[in-house]
């Protein structure tokens with residue numbers, strides 16, 4: 001619709017999609033009102049701006065038009081369902097000062113003239129080329145299925161095993177028919193341990209040769225509710241909080257001055273999208289926020305997620321030190337540098353402090369349905385030299401000075417047959433220095449000249465099993481289909497554990 005004024009008379013003219021390009025309306029119009037309820041782009045808005053360099057007409061634009069993302073800065077954005085808001089915007093546009101009209105027009109005119117069809121075509125072709133490269137990468141990254149027999153046999157042959165388990169979609173029950181379930185029911189099921197895991201987990205937790213860590217993005221309360229009765233380590237919120245279920249309360253590994261002021265405003269944006277996206281949910285944690293559209297219409301959810309990113313980047317997080325992590329069906333906002341991989345050495349440091357190791361860790365299983373960002377936990381344990389096709393153990397030293405309130409652990413005993421110089425008390429070595437750089441990830445670390453490091457890891461290539469649940473493209477070594485397969489696998493490990501106890 002075009003609004004024109006001539007000597008205090010306003011004329012209102014509806015523009016049909018057939019005729020608008022043929023008229024000169026765009027030139028003499030003072031205000032253009034675009035009220036699309038759903039619109040991929042809306043070309044009229046761009047044409048209007050392009051024609052208005054003399055008149056500096058005002059564009060009132062529906063927030064549901066695709067153009068709102070690029071012309072929103074200069075236009076007056078409205079919700080077309082809200083007629084009071086639309087009326088107010090018309091009033092504002094017609095009474096707008098010349099100065100403001102000029103300013104708003106310039107912003108949009110610059111956008112329209114710079115983002116030409118030529119530029120768009122070049123970008124499109126370059127994106128197309130990128131997809132070819134990405135597709136190739138995807139093919140090369142497809143990983144084999146977890147060799148369960150081998151993982152169980154090696155488990156039996158090792159004496160100090162570390163099992164790092166994700167929670168969501170790895171240890172929870174698979175929900176394949178979400179549309180048939182009610183909203184709250186679905187939400188509740190997200191945070192419930194698979195019922196068939198109770199037995200196997202108890203056996204593994206009671207095995208003196210195994211240490212179990214649940215490393216999850218979930219809140220402390222959700223981990224307490226599900227795992228509080230087991231003898232294990234819990235690392236909540238991607239390792240920002242840590243506790244052993246039998247040895248005390250939660251401790252935090254959060255940097256002291258972590259700024260979390262952005263949380264309320266991000267929550268506000270999430271709420272806006274939750275209201276507009278049926279069956280989407282918000283998970284409010286202490287240090288991060290997740291908007292999940294797992295149970296919503298996938299295509300619609302994806303579009304909403306894209307829109308949400310625009311809102312976030314131009315609004316509440318434009319100056320905050322946070323990262324937006326996009327999942328396949330979620331958007332997560334968390335402080336910069338917080339990943340499961342960056343938490344793992346703090347967790348290992350605490351495990352070593354809490355109970356002296358009898359021998360270095362010689363078997364590691366790391367399994368979860370992690371976000372790509374958190375897959376750094378899989379590579380943490382990889383040997384430094386990927387070309388190393390021998391079976392040389394990986395040794396790792398941990399900075400124990402981070403936890404001064406506890407007595408230092410005893411040096412781990414030597415394990416026969418290993419080729420590496422493990423199990424020795426040592427001063428900080430290049431190895432430990434390297435690990436500090438590798439794992440710091442932006443989270444502040446205590447620096448100390450008194451640093452003492454202990455080698456706690458003696459991992460041969462074949463005794464390391466990193467495994468992504470429900471993914472084929474991953475930086476883990478192996479994949480496994482679903483949480484049901486995880487249940488079967490952990491049951492096999494538990495049986496193996498019982499068979500030798």
Ligand SMILES: O=P(O)(O)OC[C@H]1O[C@H](O[C@H]2O[C@H](CO)[C@@H](O)[C@H](O)[C@H]2O)[C@H](O)[C@@H](O)[C@@H]1O
Nearest residue numbers: 166167168216217294327328329330369370371
């Ligand atoms: O940290 P965990 O408890 O082991 O859970 C792993 C992540 O689960 C959620 O992300 C996964 O589900 C999302 C919704 O379907 C999907 O978008 C994402 O790709 C998956 O990784 C959760 O949102 C994350 O915070 C968890 O870390």
